[in-house]
Amino acid sequence: MGEILVGKIKELKSDVLDMGKLAVTMLKDAVEALKSQNTQLAETVLDRKTEIARMDEAIEEKALRMIALYHPVSRDMRTIAAALKMITYLTRIGRYAKDIAKTAVLLANEPHLSKLVEIPYMADKVVGMIDDALTAFENEELAPLENFAERDDEIDALYYSIFRESITYMMEDAKNITKCIHYIIIARYLERCGDHACKIAEKVHYMVTGEHIEIK
C-alpha cells in the first residue's frame, strides 16, 4: 500500500507543479499584456481563469481522496497538506493575474507613465520567488528558499516606492489619478503574490522538515 501511495503522491506533485506553472505564466502574461498594451494577450489570461479554478478543484479532490483511502502519515501526509495549501495560494495568484489582465485592458489605449514605473521589474522579482518556491517543492529541497525573507522585504520596498512615485504623479497632474491608482493596486496585487510565494515556501519547508516556520 505504501508504494501505491508514493506513486499517487508523485502524481499529485506534478499536478500541483502544472498548476503552479499555469499561475506563473498567467501572472507573467498579465504583466506583459499590461506593459505592451496587448489586449489580446490580456484576454487569453482571462480565459485561463476557469482552467486554474478547475485544477484547484481537481487537485483538492484527489488529495482528499488520498487521505481517505491511504491514511497518509509522515512525509506523505506533509506533502499532501502542503499541496492542499499551495493550490489555494496558486489560485489566488491566478486570480490576481486575472485582475491585472483586466486592468491591462482598461489601460490599453493611453501610453503608460514613465514606462509603467517599476511594475515589470517588481513582477519579475515576484515570479522569480514563485518559481523558486515551486522548484523547492518539486525537488523537496530548501536551498531555493534561503533568502526569501530578504526577497520579500525587497518586494515590500518596491511596493512603497511605486506607491510614492504614483502619488508624485498624481500630485503633478490630476489626469494621472486613475492610471496611478491602477498602478498602486497592481503593485499591491504583486506584493500579495510575493506574500503567497512566501506562504508556499513555508509549506514547502514544513513538507521537507516537518517544522513550521514563518517568513517575515
Added chain:
Amino acid sequence: MLSFRQIKDKIFVGLVLAGTFAALFPLFHIICTVVIMGLPAILSRGLVFFTGTLSQGGIGPALYGTFMLAFLSSLIGLPVAFLVGLFVYEYPESKLGGFVKSLLQIMLEFPTILVGVFVMSIMVIPMGTYSALAGAFALAIIMIPYVAVYTAEAMHHIPTTYREASFSLGLSRVKSVFHVLVPMAKRGIMTGVLIAIAKVAGETAPLLFTAGGLYETYPQGVTSPVGAIPLLIYTLIQSPSPADHATAWGAALVLLLIFIGVFVPIRMSLKEVKM
C-alpha cells in the same frame, strides 16, 4: 486403444487396491473366525461361561483376573506414567527431557516377554510365588510408556498461548500445569489411559512367568497367583483336548469384544479432540 502408460496406470491402481485389501482383510477374517468359533462355545454353556471355573467350562476366574490385573497395573503404572509424561512435556529441550523421551519410545517397542522374565527374577523368585502383584507390575511397565507418551502428546497439543496465559496470571509451574493445563488436556490423557489399559489387558507374554494362572478358583489376594484371559487362551490352545479349544475360542471372543468395546469408541472419538 490404451497406451502402455495407461495400462501401467491401471495395473498400479489394481495393485494398490489389492495391497490395501490384503493389509486389512485379516482383521475381518479374524473377527469372523473368532465369532464363528467362539459364539457356539459361549452359547452352549450360557452364563456359566462367564462365571464358572475351567472345569465347569467357564472362564470366570480368568475374566476376573484380567480386570484385576488391569486395575492393579493402572494403580501402579498410571501415576508414574502421568508424571513422566508431564516431565517430558515441561522440559522438552533439556537433555534429560530428550533422553526420557527416547527411553519411552524404546520402551514402547520393547519385547514384552523380556519384561515378564525381568519381573519374574525380581519379584516372583524373591516372593517365592507367582502373584497378581507381579503380573500387574509387568503390565505396568508396559503401560508406562503408552500413557506417558499420550500424556505428553495431549499436553503438547494445547496451544502455547494458553500456557503463556496461565503463567502470566502469576501461577507457579505446578499450579499452571496441574490446575489449568492438565484439565485442558483431560480428554487426550484419558484417551491414552484407556488405550493403554485396553492394550495391557490383551497382553500375554509378560504374564507367562509372573501371574501364574488360576482357573479353578477365584483369586484370593494380590500376593497369590491370578489368571488372565490371554494367558488362559495360550494355555488352552496348547492342550490336546477339543473342549479346551472350544473354551479358548470362547475366551478369544470375550477378549476381542472387550478390546473392541474399549478401543473402537475411543479411537472414533479421537478426531474430535480439537482446541
Added chain:
Amino acid sequence: MSNYAIETRNLKIAYGKKEVIKGVNFKIPEKIVFALMGPSGCGKSTLLRSFNRLLDLNKDARVSGEALLFGQNIYGENVDVMSVRREIGMVFQYPNPFPHLTIYENIAIGLRLNKIVQGREELDSRIKWALEKASLLDEVEDRLDDYPSALSGGQKQRLVIARVLAMKPKVLLLDEPTANVDPVGTKNIENLLMELKKEYTIVLVTHEPAQASRISDYVGFLYLGELVESGPTARIFENPKHELTDRYVRGILA
C-alpha cells in the same frame, strides 16, 4: 522514586546465540498507552514478554540489562517472578480464554489459585467488577456459566482482559490484541483501552502503525532488535526523525 511504570536500561535478549533485542533503552510514563510497533520479527513480542518474565518459559532465551517496573529491576536478585507476573497483566494475540472453563471460572481461576480473594461473595463481586471494567458485563451477565466458545473474537479478547484486570495489575501488556479479531471487535477493544488508560499503564504491541496512531500516546519503533525512535505518537507520525521510522509509518519499508 521513579515516575515511570516501565523503564529499560540497555536491555538485551538473545535466543541461543542470536541476539533479538540489542540493548534497548526507553521509559514508559504511568497511565498512558505506549505502543511498540515494528515489522514482524523485529522482536516486539519478545520485548513485551520480557516485561513479565514470560521468557523464562523459553530455555534458550537470555536476558541481560535491566527492566524496571516502578523502579524495581524485575531481573534483579530475590525477585519473586510470580508476583511480578501478578502485577503485570498480559493479553495475547490469539484470544485465549481457557476453553474448558466457563466464563465465570475463567476470571475466577487466577484469583482462586493465587488465593487473592476469600469467600464466594467477594469472588462474585470481584468478577462482576472485572467484567464491568472490561465493558463485557452487559453482554455476558446472564450467561456466566456458558463456555467462552459461544463468544465472538472481540468478546473473548475482552474476557481475557477481564481475567487479567481481576488480578488488579498495575500494568497491562497486550500483544497484538486485535490481530485475530474482526473490525467491530477491534473497535470495542480500542475503545476499552482508551478507557482503561485512565487507571492503568498500557503497553501495546502492534504491527499496524494505524492502530498505534489511533490509540497510543507514545510509540516506540523497533527494527531488527533496536529501538530506532520513540516519542509522542503525534510527533512520530507527523514528523519522524529517523529515515527508517519514516519509511515504516509510510508503509514503504522493504
Added chain:
Amino acid sequence: MKKVDSFKILTAPAVIFVFVLFAYMLFVYIYMSIPIFQWEGCGIYLTNIWHASEIPAEEYYGIAAAIWGSVYTSIIAVVIALPLALSYSIFVNDFAPPRIKNAVIVTSDVMAGLPTIIYGIWGAYVLVPFLRQWVMMPLYSTLSFIPLFSYPPVSGYSYLSAGVLLGIMVTPFASAIIREAYASIPHTYREAAYSLGLSRYEVTRIVAGMIRPAMVSGLLLAFGRAIGETVAVSLVIGNTFNMSISLFSPGYTISSLIANQFGNAFIYEHMTSALFAGGLALFVIGTAINMAGLLYLRRWKQNVKF
C-alpha cells in the same frame, strides 16, 4: 533467585523410577547371563546345540537356531509388510473417499492394538492350515529343488507361517509411519506433478520417493516389533531347534524359546542363564533396531521441511 522448582521435585521421582527400572532391567539380563558365558563362552550364540541334562557337567546350550529364527521370520514379516503398508498408505492418502478413509485408518489402528493372542489362535487354526494347503504343498510339489522350498511341509508350522503372521501383525505399525510421512507431503507437489501431465503411477512414484527414509524407519520399527513378538509366533513356528533357510521348516525364535523353556529352566543348572543370555541378545538386537528406526525417523522429520 535460585528457588527449587517444586514441579521438578514432584515429577523427578517418577522419571528416576523409570530410568532405574530400565537400567536395572539391563543389569539383570547382563548379570544373569554371566554364568553361561563363563560356562561355555560365545558358544551360547554361535552353536546350535540344546543339551539339557540333570548332570550339570553335560549341559550345553547354543541358541544360534533361535537367533536365526528370530531374524529370519522378522525379515519375512518385513518383506510382506512393506508392499502392503505402502499400498495402504497410497490408498488412504490418494484414493480413499473421506468416509472410507476414516474407516480404513481405524481398521488399521485396531489391528495394531489387537491382543496378540488373538492373532496367535487365528494363526494356529486358520493361517497355518491355509498356508500348508494352498502355498506350501503346491510350491513343494513343483519347486522343491530350490533350497527355499526344499523342506516337506508336514505340519505347516514353519518359518513361513510365523513370518506371514508377523507380517500381518506388523503391517499396521509400518502403515502408520508411512501413512503419516506420505500425508506430510504437501498437496502442492502432487498438483505440480499432475500438472506436468503425469499418470497416477508416475506421480505416486515421485511422491513416494520423497518419503523413502520414512519407509526405511517404518520397516526398522516393524522389524523391531516382529523380533520381540512372543505368543503368536510360538504358536505357529513349530518350536524345533532347526537352522535352515527353507521356508517350510519349523524353527524357534528367541522369544518363543524363552516362553517355552523358561518355566522349567530352574530344574537345570545352566538353562536359566542360557535363556537370560538369549533375552540379552533380544534386548540388544531389539533396542538397537528400534533406536536406529527412531533416530532415522527423527532425523528425517528434522531435516525435511516442506
